Amino acid sequence: IERPLERLLAVMQRIEAGDRDQRAEVGGPQEYARLAVGLNGMLDSMAEMDADIEARRRKEIELEKRLRKSKKLAELGVLAAGVAHEIGAPLTVINGQAQRLSRREALSTEDRTRLDRIRSEVQRIVEIVRQLMELGRRHNVEKEPVQLHELLDTACELVEEIFEHHRIQLELDLPPGLSPLLVNGQQLIQVLVNLLSNAAQTKGVQRVRIRAREQEHWLTLWIEDDGPGIAEAEKPQVFDPFFTTKPVGQGSGLGLSMVHRIINDHGGTIGVFDSELGGAGFEIGLPLNDSDQGGTVT
Numbered sequence: 001i002e003r004p005l006e007r008l009l010a011v012m013q014r015i016e017a018g019d020r021d022q023r024a025e026v027g028g029p030q031e032y033a034r035l036a037v038g039l040n041g042m043l044d045s046m047a048e049m050d051a052d053i054e055a056r057r058r059k060e061i062e063l064e065k066r067l068r069k070s071k072k073l074a075e076l077g078v079l080a081a082g083v084a085h086e087i088g089a090p091l092t093v094i095n096g097q098a099q100r101l102s103r104r105e106a107l108s109t110e111d112r113t114r115l116d117r118i119r120s121e122v123q124r125i126v127e128i129v130r131q132l133m134e135l136g137r138r139h140n141v142e143k144e145p146v147q148l149h150e151l152l153d154t155a156c157e158l159v160e161e162i163f164e165h166h167r168i169q170l171e172l173d174l175p176p177g178l179s180p181l182l183v184n185g186q187q188l189i190q191v192l193v194n195l196l197s198n199a200a201q202t203k204g205v206q207r208v209r210i211r212a213r214e215q216e217h218w219l220t221l222w223i224e225d226d227g228p229g230i231a232e233a234e235k236p237q238v239f240d241p242f243f244t245t246k247p248v249g250q251g252s253g254l255g256l257s258m259v260h261r262i263i264n265d266h267g268g269t270i271g272v273f274d275s276e277l278g279g280a281g282f283e284i285g286l287p288l289n290d291s292d293q294g295g296t297v298t
Helices: 002-015 030-102 109-135 148-165 187-200 230-237 255-265
Strands: 144-146 170-174 180-184 208-213 216-225 268-276 280-287
Touching: 002 030, 002 280, 030 109, 109 180, 144 148, 148 187, 148 208, 180 187, 180 208, 180 280, 187 208, 187 255, 187 280, 216 268, 255 268
Parallel strands: 170 208
Antiparallel strands: 144 180, 208 216, 216 280, 268 280
8 A cells, every 4th residue: 555655645746846737547455546536536627627717818818809909999990080080171172173183185194194193092091091990890790691602702703803914823622511601791702802812912922722611610711822921920910900011002001900800790710820832821710600709810
């Protein structure tokens, strides 16, 4: 009996030192075996409790992050509304005067081009303000059952021209018999078009792949390319408003923020990863049933 008890004591000392993975060897005299079984049962219960506490902690951290982001976006929406009110009238005047000047017959081709550029930039400012206001507004999403392949068909049609222009190959890997998604179809198409367009506009991309898998009550969608990818230091900022790697004037930096907001409003998750194709990948998770959860995959 003395030797088994020494082994049990050694296990307990290692546990006391912080090694929660230790388990007592069950065997030997009956009294010792009962002690070992009891100790192991207690350790298993403690491990389950630790796992539950860790899961709750992660949920609380994720909820806190979502609340901070929602507050930040709401403040951004209020700011955008104020900006829209203050600059709306001046922009209308600028656009109107540029349009009037462009109607003059004596205008040179060079001056007409400059006026068209002015009107184009005015419209770009208006669109950025509109996106900001949209980004800061919490939506009650109207959902209906939609098949994923229907959403992808529409999105692929909308990006077909840019894919053909850049000679990019699009691959679909969708298993048969996927359950319908409970989503707002137009908003999900906006998400798909944004991610596909971003891939097509990335230098060096020749191949884009879309995969989907269903597990229990969850559908996961991956959109990935063979481009240069996203730098590790930039990944945490990808969904932040105004973050962009494009040259000045070629992107508002609001597209992926809008994507994140839409997925979050649907109770889903979205994250960025390094694709095995060599470029960037985006993983979208969507519940097949209604849910108010959401966040960012890390």
